[in-house]
Amino acid sequence: MGFTADYLERLYAIFLNHTKVIHWRDGHPVYSLSTPPLYSKPMGNFLARQMFRTIQNKNLPNLMSFAVNDECNAACKHCSFFNGVDDKTKKVLSGDEAKRVIREAQEIGVSTINIVGGEPLLREDLEELIKSVNKDLTQVIMFTNASRLEELAGKLKKAGLDALLSG
Secondary structure (H helix, E strand, O other): OHHHHHHHHHHHHHHOOOOOOOEEEOOEEEOOOOOOOOOOHHHHHHHHHHHHHHHHOOOOOOEEEEEOOOOOOOOOOOOOHHHHOOOOOOOOOOHHHHHHHHHHHHHOOOOEEEEEOOOHHHOOOHHHHHHOOOOOOOEEEEEEOOOOHHHHHHHHHHHOOOEEEEO
């Protein structure tokens, strides 16, 4: 464990520019929402993919931000959402299409899926999308305005949501 702890501390110091635990999730330390909790199964996937990238000299994604809808019930000044949905010809992915995208992202090694929108809590099948993520490979985080959080928090946690940020 001594060598592994040294290695991981150096990895975080380089990758995140700090070694501070910001949170504990299921007994595992979290250093950043952009990386899975240390010693978790998704972190094993992350580290294996990092080694693969290095050995194969391939640049593969670690994190996917997934806009699951194009509607929002707020108009926050800091948000860039409304600037990104001017093209009315673009359609939101169906549940099956969204699950396929999640599956394909996991197949190429994504260890963090960041669910965004619009406002993701307005998507009716959000719980099913979160359930479709293989939690042995990938953590699921979400950015939300929290407008429906009180109503949905328990269901989303049960579905496998690991963390959320609210603005």
